[in-house]
Amino acid sequence: MMPAPPLDARRMRVTDDDRWDLLGARCPACGHTVHPVRVACVRCGRATEVVTLRPVGTVVASTVVHTTRPDVALRPPFGVALVRLVDGPVLAAPVREGEDPAHGDRVALAAFDVGEGDERRRALQVTVAGS
Amino acid sequence: MTDVEIAGVGLHPFGRFPDRSAADMVAVAVAEALSMAGSETTRVRAVYCGHGLATSGGGTAAVLEAGVTAPVVNVDAACASSSVALSLAVAAVRADQWDEVLVVGFEKMGRGMLRSARPHDPFGDRLGIEAQPVQYALKASWYLDRYDVKPADLAAVAVKSRAHGLLNPNAHIQQHVTLADVLGSPVVADPLTRFQCSPTSDGAAALVVRRARPRAHGAQVRVRSCRVENQLGAQDPDAGLGDATTARLATAAYAEAGIGADDVDVAQVHDAFTPGEVLRTEALGLCPEGEGARWAAAGRTAGTGDMPVNTDGGLLSRGHPLGATGAAQIVELVLQLTGRAGARQVERTPRTAVSQNSGGGENAATVVTVLAR
Numbered sequence: 001m002m003p004a005p006p007l008d009a010r011r012m013r014v015t016d017d018d019r020w021d022l023l024g025a026r027c028p029a030c031g032h033t034v035h036p037v038r039v040a041c042v043r044c045g046r047a048t049e050v051v052t053l054r055p056v057g058t059v060v061a062s063t064v065v066h067t068t069r070p071d072v073a074l075r076p077p078f079g080v081a082l083v084r085l086v087d088g089p090v091l092a093a094p095v096r097e098g099e100d101p102a103h104g105d106r107v108a109l110a111a112f113d114v115g116e117g118d119e120r121r122r123a124l125q126v127t128v129a130g131s
Numbered sequence: 132m133t134d135v136e137i138a139g140v141g142l143h144p145f146g147r148f149p150d151r152s153a154a155d156m157v158a159v160a161v162a163e164a165l166s167m168a169g170s171e172t173t174r175v176r177a178v179y180c181g182h183g184l185a186t187s188g189g190g191t192a193a194v195l196e197a198g199v200t201a202p203v204v205n206v207d208a209a210c211a212s213s214s215v216a217l218s219l220a221v222a223a224v225r226a227d228q229w230d231e232v233l234v235v236g237f238e239k240m241g242r243g244m245l246r247s248a249r250p251h252d253p254f255g256d257r258l259g260i261e262a263q264p265v266q267y268a269l270k271a272s273w274y275l276d277r278y279d280v281k282p283a284d285l286a287a288v289a290v291k292s293r294a295h296g297l298l299n300p301n302a303h304i305q306q307h308v309t310l311a312d313v314l315g316s317p318v319v320a321d322p323l324t325r326f327q328c329s330p331t332s333d334g335a336a337a338l339v340v341r342r343a344r345p346r347a348h349g350a351q352v353r354v355r356s357c358r359v360e361n362q363l364g365a366q367d368p369d370a371g372l373g374d375a376t377t378a379r380l381a382t383a384a385y386a387e388a389g390i391g392a393d394d395v396d397v398a399q400v401h402d403a404f405t406p407g408e409v410l411r412t413e414a415l416g417l418c419p420e421g422e423g424a425r426w427a428a429a430g431r432t433a434g435t436g437d438m439p440v441n442t443d444g445g446l447l448s449r450g451h452p453l454g455a456t457g458a459a460q461i462v463e464l465v466l467q468l469t470g471r472a473g474a475r476q477v478e479r480t481p482r483t484a485v486s487q488n489s490g491g492g493e494n495a496a497t498v499v500t501v502l503a504r
């Protein structure tokens with residue numbers, strides 16, 4: 001089965017052999033690095049280049065979501081962690097079911113799929129495993 | 132530079148008004164504001180109209196219903212729309228472009244949780260991560276951990292808010308709650324419970340902004356500073372969990388007004404969720420970092436306390452019709468500064484007031500305004 005396409009192509013690249021890369025944008029002029037990818041640098045305005053970020057970081061904050069809009073792909077309760085990547089940017093992602101990372105914990109990002117059939121998309125989640 | 136005053140303020144009550152249009156509500160707020168100012172529609176030279184959900188030109192149609200035929204500038208800056216509108220109005224009057232203008236804010240909102248503040252972010256939107264309660268819950272979790280604060284102290288902000296709302300007939304939520312009620316209401320995103328989240332409301336507010344007139348009619352409240360920044364430029368090492376944007380704006384606004392944080396007698400801050408009030412009260416320098424929730428629990432930020440915050444119930448209880456919120460904050464401060472706040476009037480009529488309004492989303496505007504009588 002072909003891997004599902006990414007839910008957000010500015011956040012990850014999925015390749016035919018089912019591998020994936022975490023994407024960011026780096027400014028060649030000032031070095032500022034962001035996630036997800038942006039076309040221009042928010043510090044100096046130059047055109048950025050897309051780079052691969054290491055999918056590891058540290059938990060800055062976390063919550064367990066109990067109430068969502070009905071169209072959200074995840075069924076509550078589910079965890080959400082804010083992670084500072086070792087490469088600098090900060091992102092929020094859902095936490096892998098059954099895990100409960102604490103502030104300051106070292107974590108990794110992993111790929112997981114949401115949706116069914118043609119609507120299936122690959123997204124990112126936070127996990128304590130393999131970090 | 133021309134001195135600018137707010138001469139009149141008006142508000143259509145916040146709440147659910149399914150039978151009233153935005154235009155109906157705007158007409159009520161505008162008439163009230165013009166009446167307080169001793170002015171009339173024909174003196175209005177321009178209208179700066181904030182709304183976050185209305186269709187393009189929505190403000191233009193609503194303002195016409197109020198009988199105003201001056202040119203209308205529609206401003207969409209999410210939850211900070213009418214505060215950004217105020218900043219434009221103040222700049223225009225200061226520059227002598229206009230003598231007298233109106234700032235209007237309104238919103239008609241549906242029920243239920245708002246969609247993402249980043250509509251072009253499929254990741255955050257589809258996974259529910261960008262929902263405002265989740266973003267504020269992350270702030271709350273960071274805050275409780277960093278400053279060793281109890282969830283009950285955060286919940287005390289909502290108890291205080293509801294008490295203020297009961298003193299404000301224009302507030303959406305009229306309800307007495309205890310700490311146990313707040314902590315026991317359904318969890319939305321840990322540690323935030325339902326009563327710690329602002330409701331979606333309908334409402335409108337209006338301000339008459341003009342070149343200051345000595346010995347004139349009206350409220351005669353001076354705008355000492357009204358400053359805007361976006362949030363991305365100030366992103367800090369804590370991932371923006373505190374409110375570095377507000378702290379920077381406050382420093383600049385106090386300098387422009389020639390005051391210090393100690394001079395602020397009453398404040399309105401963006402409490403879309405309880406941690407919003409705490410973080411922004413601290414960022415404005417009105418209480419020490421890490422003490423905002425404990426000050427609420429101790430009654431210090433109540434209307435009867437030594438640093439009254441959100442005396443009209445704030446977004447949590449007055450309600451949060453996005454485009455109307457910033458102007459409504461100014462309405463309350465003008466009423467407080469002129470001794471018109473009725474049952475919720477703080478003691479010793481204040482002289483200096485500050486408002487803080489945040490737009491949702493990572494690139495949205497934050498506005499800090501200093502008023503004085």
Ligand SMILES: [Zn+2]
Pocket residue numbers: 027028029030031032041042043044045046
């Ligand atoms: Zn750059």
